[in-house]
Amino acid sequence: MQAEDLLQARRNAEAREHALSQAGDMLTGSGGSVTYRSAGRILIIGGEEALLFAPRLLPELKPEVLVTDGSDEPSVPSVALAGRQCSIRGHLGAFEIDLGAPGKPGHQRLACDLILDLTLKGMVAAELPPPGYFRSDIDPLVLDGMAERLKDMVGTFEKPRYFQYDPDRCAHGRNGVTGCTRCLDACPAEAITSLGEHIEVNPWLCQGGGACASVCPAGAIEYGMPLAESLQERVRRMLKAYRQAGGREAVICFHTEDAADSIPARPELLPVVVEELASVGPELLLGALAYGAAQVWLWEEGEVPTRSRQAIEAQLAWIGALLESQGYAPDAVRLTGAGQASGAMQSAMPDDVEPAWFAPAGDKRQRLFAAVDQLHAQAPRPAPMASLPAGAPLGTAGISETRCTLCMACVGACPGHALQPAGDQPGIDFVEANCLQCGTCTRTCPEDAIWISPRLLFDGEARRRPRALHREPAFECVRCGKPFGTRKMVETVLERLRGNPMFTTARARNRLKMCEECRVIDLAEDQESELFGPGEAHRHA
Incomplete structure (x- = not known):
C-alpha cells in the first residue's frame, strides 16, 4: 500500500469515528405493542x-x-x-x-x-x-x-407493533378488482390478508420482516422500527460528517444486530443497524448514494427468508437498471456478506459526484424522486428515460384509441390518481409520477384498452405534469345539442343494445343519443303517446 493510501486510510478511520458520533437517535413508530x-x-x-x-x-x-x-x-x-x-x-x-x-x-x-x-x-x-x-x-x-x-x-x-397502515393510500383493490399484491407476496410470516379493497396485517403474526413496507409502492405500510425517514436522516448525518472530516469512498452497510461481528473492519465502512434487511426500501438505498456513499451494502448473515430475499433481489434489479441507464455501476447497491466482500474495495460511484445534504422530507415516493433527481443531475451518461424490469413500482401507461370508449372506469379505479379526467373535453390524462404500476386500471377496463409499462422518466417536471393519453370530440345530444359523451361510447352502447327488446323502435334507439335530461323528457312523452295518442298527449302535458 502506498504512503498516500495509508494516509487516506487513516483519515477514513478518523472520519468514520466522527461519523458514528454524529449519527443521532432514530425515531420509532407509534404503533404501540402487542401482548401475548x-x-x-x-x-x-x-x-x-x-x-x-x-x-x-x-x-x-x-x-x-x-x-x-x-x-x-x-x-x-x-x-x-x-x-x-x-x-x-x-x-x-x-x-x-x-x-x-x-x-x-x-x-x-x-x-x-x-x-x-x-x-x-x-x-x-x-x-x-x-x-x-x-x-x-x-x-x-x-x-x-x-x-x-x-x-x-x-x-x-x-413485542412491538412493527407497522403502521394507511388504507387511504393502499392500492390493493378498487371496485371489486384486485390490484397490487406486493405486500402479500413478500410477507414470509403470511401475516397479511386481503379484505377486498384493502389489506389487513395481523399484528400477532407479524414478526417485523419489513419487506411489506419496502415493496409497497404507495407507502401505505410504514415500518416503524425505526421510521424510514428517521433512518434516512441518520444515514445523511453520517455521510455528511464522514466527508467533512476528510473521509472518502464511504460504504454504507445495513446489517442486523446479529450480523455485527461478521462485518469487515474497513475504515471507510459505516455500519447502520436495522431490525431486518428487507425493511430497507429503495428510497433509502438510492438516498444513501445521493448523500455521497460510494457503495451501499445489504449485509447478509444467516438465512434470509425466501420471500424476503425475493423482495430484496427484485428491488435491487430495478435499482441496478436505473443506475446503469445513467452511467453508474449497476451494483453500487448490492446484497453481500462474508466471503463476497473480500479483496480491495473499489468505489462504485464516481468521485466527482457532489452529495446532497438536504434533509429527507415528504412521503416515500417524494424521497425516492428526490434521490433520483440528485443522481440524474450528475450522471456520467444521463439518459431521459430508464426501462425497468417487470414489477418495478414506477412506470407509464398507454391507451388504445380504437378500443377505448372513455367510460372512465380506469380513472375511477386508479389508487394513485395517475389517471385523471381531461377536464371539459372528453379524455384521460396521465401523471407518471403518481403511477404505482399496480395494474388496477388494466384489470378494470372492460375493453382491454389500457396497458402499463415499467420505466422511469428522469425529467421531473414532465413526470409531474399531466399529459394526454386519449382525447375524443364530444357527442352532442340530438335533442338539445348539449355535449354529454363521446361518439365511440354512443356507438358502442347502440351496438351492444342491438336486439334488446327495450330498444326495438327507432324512437327508443334514438333516445340513447340524448343527454340524461332529454332522455327522461322523451321517455315521458313516449309513454303519454301510448296512453292518450299523439294529440291527447300534448293536451295533458
Whole structure:
C-alpha cells in the first residue's frame, strides 16, 4: 500500500469515528405493542417420540399430544389424528387446531397456547411460523434444549407493533378488482390478508420482516422500527460528517444486530443497524448514494427468508437498471456478506459526484424522486428515460384509441390518481409520477384498452405534469345539442343494445343519443303517446 493510501486510510478511520458520533437517535413508530398471554397449554404433534417427550414438560406445562402414528399407552392427554386434515391458525396464547373439516362428521377442534411440531415436514407452511409454534427434530440433545426453552414460554409477553397502515393510500383493490399484491407476496410470516379493497396485517403474526413496507409502492405500510425517514436522516448525518472530516469512498452497510461481528473492519465502512434487511426500501438505498456513499451494502448473515430475499433481489434489479441507464455501476447497491466482500474495495460511484445534504422530507415516493433527481443531475451518461424490469413500482401507461370508449372506469379505479379526467373535453390524462404500476386500471377496463409499462422518466417536471393519453370530440345530444359523451361510447352502447327488446323502435334507439335530461323528457312523452295518442298527449302535458 502506498504512503498516500495509508494516509487516506487513516483519515477514513478518523472520519468514520466522527461519523458514528454524529449519527443521532432514530425515531420509532407509534404503533404501540402487542401482548401475548400463555398459560402453558402445549400441544405436541408427532408419533411415539411425542408421547415419550410430553411427560418431561410436567409440571411447568400442561401437555397434550396430537398422535400422528404409534400405539404406546399415553401418560398425558392425547388425541389421534386418525387420517384427518390438520389445520392450524392463531399464535402464542391463542392457537386453534381443526382436525377434519368443520361441520363434517369426525371434526374436532383443539385449543392451546403453544405447539411443538415433531413431524418430519411440519404442519405450518409459513416460512416464519407464528410466535408460539416450534419445530424440532427428535434428536435427544435437541429435545433437551427445546424442553428448557418451552418451559420459559409461560406468562405475559410483549413485542412491538412493527407497522403502521394507511388504507387511504393502499392500492390493493378498487371496485371489486384486485390490484397490487406486493405486500402479500413478500410477507414470509403470511401475516397479511386481503379484505377486498384493502389489506389487513395481523399484528400477532407479524414478526417485523419489513419487506411489506419496502415493496409497497404507495407507502401505505410504514415500518416503524425505526421510521424510514428517521433512518434516512441518520444515514445523511453520517455521510455528511464522514466527508467533512476528510473521509472518502464511504460504504454504507445495513446489517442486523446479529450480523455485527461478521462485518469487515474497513475504515471507510459505516455500519447502520436495522431490525431486518428487507425493511430497507429503495428510497433509502438510492438516498444513501445521493448523500455521497460510494457503495451501499445489504449485509447478509444467516438465512434470509425466501420471500424476503425475493423482495430484496427484485428491488435491487430495478435499482441496478436505473443506475446503469445513467452511467453508474449497476451494483453500487448490492446484497453481500462474508466471503463476497473480500479483496480491495473499489468505489462504485464516481468521485466527482457532489452529495446532497438536504434533509429527507415528504412521503416515500417524494424521497425516492428526490434521490433520483440528485443522481440524474450528475450522471456520467444521463439518459431521459430508464426501462425497468417487470414489477418495478414506477412506470407509464398507454391507451388504445380504437378500443377505448372513455367510460372512465380506469380513472375511477386508479389508487394513485395517475389517471385523471381531461377536464371539459372528453379524455384521460396521465401523471407518471403518481403511477404505482399496480395494474388496477388494466384489470378494470372492460375493453382491454389500457396497458402499463415499467420505466422511469428522469425529467421531473414532465413526470409531474399531466399529459394526454386519449382525447375524443364530444357527442352532442340530438335533442338539445348539449355535449354529454363521446361518439365511440354512443356507438358502442347502440351496438351492444342491438336486439334488446327495450330498444326495438327507432324512437327508443334514438333516445340513447340524448343527454340524461332529454332522455327522461322523451321517455315521458313516449309513454303519454301510448296512453292518450299523439294529440291527447300534448293536451295533458
